[in-house]
Amino acid sequence: MKSKIFTQLSLMMFLEFFIWGGWFVTLGTYLANNLQATGAQSAMAFSTQSWGAIIAPFIIGLIADRFINAEKILGILHLIGAGLMYMMYTSTNFDGFYPYVLAYMIAYMPTLALVNSISFNQMTDPSKQFSYIRVFGTVGWIIAGLLISFIGWDAQNAVEGGMLKNTFLMVAIASAILGIFSFTLPKTPPKVSKDEKITISDILGLDAISLLKNRNFLFFFLSSILICIPLAFYYQNANPFLSEIGMGKPTAKMAIGQGSEVLFMLLLPVFFTKFGFKKTLMAGMLAWTVRYLLFAYGDAGELSFMLLLGIALHGICYDFFFVSGQIYTDSKAGDKFKSAAQGLITLATYGVGMLIGFFVAGKITDELTRPDNTHLWEKIWMYPAIFAFAVMILFALFFKNEKVEYTS
Structure with missing residues (x-):
């Protein structure tokens, strides 16, 4: 693999999981302390991950696999995600917050498959090469957690002061960066002809x-x-x-x-x-x-x-x-x-x-x-x-x- 492509894919993975780790880990704390959410409401917010996972195959199977290059839809979804994340940042109560987190997870969960697809498309031996790319995703998640703590957003007095909502702004910026960067990634065209029939059974x-x-x-x-x-x-x-x-x-x-x-x-x-x-x-x-x-x-x-x-x-x-x-x-x-x-x-x-x-x-x-x-x-x-x-x-x-x- 060329060093330029390796660098591009590694940065893509870093940002993909920096984005996820940059808000999802502290979501429960934010909901309870800043939006006064109940356990049931927190469950609703976290369950958006599951709804995103259920809906994701339809987005991949019906759009990314048939009509649009994977890197382009990755960019589109992250730009949409940046806007939704900013709306989560501005929300002041759970009822206003929930529709945005649901929409965000529906947009984000398909990107997990897309970054893998883009990576595999550039590899001659995925079993040996993929782990070296994927590890940068784990590094991105770790860096997000370290950053939140060392800035002090998750300290008890900072949480009570509403500082934890800054995680959503940070992730909105990172998502916008990845959205724009995605359009420079190696081309990954659809694998299935748009004229070929595809069933729900195939997608799921x-x-x-x-x-x-x-x-x-x-x-x-x-x-x-x-x-x-x-x-x-x-x-x-x-x-x-x-x-x-x-x-x-x-x-x-x-x-x-x-x-x-x-x-x-x-x-x-x-x-x-x-x-x-x-x-x-x-x-x-x-x-x-x-x-x-x-x-x-x-x-x-x-x-x-x-x-x-x-x-x-x-x-x-x-x-x-x-x-x-x-x-x-x-x-x-x-x-x-x-x-x-x-x-x-x-x-x-x-x-x-x-x-x-x-x-x-x-x-x-x-x-x-x-x-x-x-x-x-x-x-x-x-x-x-x-x-x-x-x-x-x-x-x-x-x-x-x-x-x-x-x-x-």
């Missing part, structure tokens, strides 16, 4: 539903949906939790999770080879339980190491389950249904699973909120800990071990 990956006839894949598929319920608790509550209990620079500390994601991504092939798919996946599920127990019993004082360890487990939680799951899905799908199968799993997890998870997390958080708007965090974190452990036990009992080749 429903052709891969035949894989569910396989007993092992069915239990993996159900486990993937169920594990997203405890996952939603982390996305929705982790930053408000750390902020409320007095943890300094909470957003920067949460970036430790992305650092561990890079480390455990490198260790994944070793685990996969030595322990196999089933044990690797179970390790990912068990890590969710351990993480939430650490959150339940840790504090911002002498036991703060427990909270930091819980954050650092993100690499195992995410890589060992979700990345392993993508590899397993790829191995089961075969050449004909590879893309369809990955689309089906994405729809099930980030769509259906997370949608249920955010709803449940919002309900439980509201139930365990004190009259002064503080929370019974120990009890809140016990729910996803127990649920994740139950999913792991069910998976262990019903999924029969099988050999899966790690080819990346």
